[in-house]
Amino acid sequence: MAQGSLIGQSLPRVEDDRLLDGAGCYIDDVALPGMMHMAILRSSDAHGRITALDCSAARLVPGVIDVFTAEDWPQDMPVIPMRLIPLESSVPFLQRPLAQGKVRYVGEPVAVVVARDRRTAEDALEFLELEIEALPPVVTRDQALAATGDALMVPEVGTNISAQYQIGRGDIEDAFARADVTLKKTFQSHRHTAVPLETRGTIAVFDIAAGKLTIHGASKVTFFNRAELAKAFNLRNDQVDLITSDIGGGFGVRGELYPEYYLAAEASRRTGRPVKWIEDRREHFAATNHSRDVDCELEIAALKDGTILGMRGQVRADMGAYIRTNGNVVPAKAGQFLPGPYRVPAFACEVLALVTNKTPVGTYRGPGRIEANFFRERMLDCLADELGMDPAALRMKNLLGAAEMPFDTGDLLPNAQKVVFDSGDYPATFRKLLDECDWDAPAQVHSDGRLHAMGLACFNESSGGGLYENARISVAASGQITVSTGSSSMGQGVETAIRQICADALSMAPERITVALSSTTLLSDGVGSFHSRSTVMAGSAVGQAAAELLDQARGEAGRRLNAAPAELDYSDGVFRVMGQSDRSIRLSDLSAMLSDQGGLDVESRYEQAPLGFSFGAHAAHVAIDPGTGDIEVLDYWVVEDVGRVLNPALVEGQTIGGVVQGLGDALYGELVYDDMGQLLTASFADYLLPTSTEVPDIRAVATGDYPSPHNPYGFKGAGEGGIVAVAAAVGNAIARAIGPAGDAICQTPFHPEKILTLLHAAKKGKQ
């Protein structure tokens, strides 16, 4: 088997066997001897001062072994830090594991009960007496900006603005001065979240005698979380292990360093028992990161022929009550991605992050991109209408071509990190989408009484990042190879991808390779799974570790076979002296011979290269019932160039899954708050997810035409392309379907009532 021969093949998934037998091991499947259960008292007020918190009655409940609050924390309670895009101005808004003095959102942890079973712990919460003196809740961006006095989240800071900065490129004044047409609109992307089917959970085991803290149920960024937990509990990194398990969907929200990890660890430290916490679904809606919730005032300047001269605007993100580990990713990416895959020579944007009395916001698949793509792509359709142009032609005219690559995007991030689009021919890939969906065919006549239309959207998308990733490969005397990376399984086939790359790099059958992911016990260091980076970063690290391992093995093999390393052929785990097939040695034998040095065992760090950018486009065909406003998405197409394709079936699965998630987000799921900051949609009865009867036929095409020059395999991430332009494409389709009334399609989600209202208003206007 030659190196490179496995790249591009749809190898079956390693994960399937155990998962299909029901033998997966998710965190709630883990039970440890002597394990206790934790329940968390959460604030039911959005904003208020804690005036009393009496735990004495709860302590007396049979089966309860401990109760604690912020007051009981042994030292200063740790502050949960920002991991990504940290800005100085956000620091005063960081969260601590338990509310201290004040509560700032419904769902904020206030006290912890530990009991012998989950039900006893949950029931005992009723006996905690919490008194809160209400403060004025801030639930909108405008309220956040206007807030003074008691309505401020942290009065000493004097503002509810947690970040504010300016980005841009080119001469924006000149662009608007030269324009034939300018348009200005306000857009909004609603608050929603990922809703993985498995809620969060963890088991903490604090062994004080051994000086060891073990956290089960970790994922995503285990090494960062380990370092922070070690700090919080005065331990060294090597005294803390984070153990990963199967997880029921990550999508960006799972595995961040949430308050509950600290609480479980502290509960275990106090009780000397393993402590398990499993989130229930209602809790999940209030406690796990929300996302999106960004608005944007956007103005565009163009020539009559459709040439875009410039875009300017303001992006305002509602961050909820605290800035969590994802820092300013959501607003920063919403700003950065506004100009998108187009030329846009001049661009100016102010980015604002605002704190409100709602659940904190973090990343959810496509953070900031979903928002930016929706704002920009809707604007482009409005511009096309204004100019009387075909929306496809307008896009074609402005997309960046191969000759313009690499394309320097200018200063679009607050930390001055340079971003360059690496490769691609955006018009060529867009053309493929237009052909797939038959855009240029004459409009079909539909006789079902509904309003039909197609909508388009383009995007590009970064992947990789996160400085570095580690991989370790070891060879057992039995011949079994074990590979570990700092990236963990997020439920989307990372194990399969890693095994495939490792097998390819070692040119051996995938069955001989075992993948052991991301528990901090397996590697000295690592980063994790986010930003569609697992294949790009961990995959590259695996390739590099394999090369180093083979290098080392080749030297050893040469010595043992009395041949120069260059005279050796390698394949399928065996070195052979060229032309002499009887003089050979296996990797496994070499490893056994080296057993006093630990065998063949290589850990390698792949350092970050610049990001790779994929480009893609979506098309949606919708039909709207003019009597009810009902929206049906009948057909959906995605074409994305993902650089070199590792496993086409994995990519297709990710894309189709992403589209359906995006459809649910665009059409149904919304986290709604009332004026008092109460979350009104905290169950599956109120927060709707797409089911099998509501999703259309989806055609996903991944092309590998433009490999990234920045990593050895040419991969670009493929985890987010399915979701990032759904709201944009569906919004454009709806707007085109309802005619002039569609101009007002500026906000997600698209609910039938809103469509009806628009249609009625348009009718009235005509009369």
Place this chain on the structure above:
Amino acid sequence: MSDLQAIRLNVNGVTRAVSVEPSASLADVLRQELRLTALHLGCEHGVCGACNVLLNGRAVRACLTLAVQAEEAEVKTLEGLSAEQIAVTLKECFRKFRALQCGFCTPGILVLAVDLIAANPDPSEEEVRDWLSGNLCRCTGYQPIVGAIIEAAKRLRGAV
């Protein structure tokens, strides 16, 4: 804590004596007392279908069923179906169609599909989508699951 009640549960062909609280759900008893963890809890509210088990051959929500209600019945979980032809074929097709990613929804969907194919050996795509609409999956977008179930039904009819 309320009084425990001794009941006998027939699970996967074996009768077991367990002591349960009268309000304990079948899901909790199967997962915690009997350590049958293939069924998952996604909502504990009857919406997601991750907890499906067969009760006298029909798929039901174990989170909404009391353990005491299952006393006279025959309970089957995915573990107990593993060797049965319908389940074996379904699993093959799930693998082939990539009908799972994180796998959390999968046991509940397999159990449902066993019931579906037993009741309707030749389901149309629309019928499969209708049955499946009571199960949530956040990863796959359903398309491959629908394909897998139709193909499994076909194979079981001997039509392939």
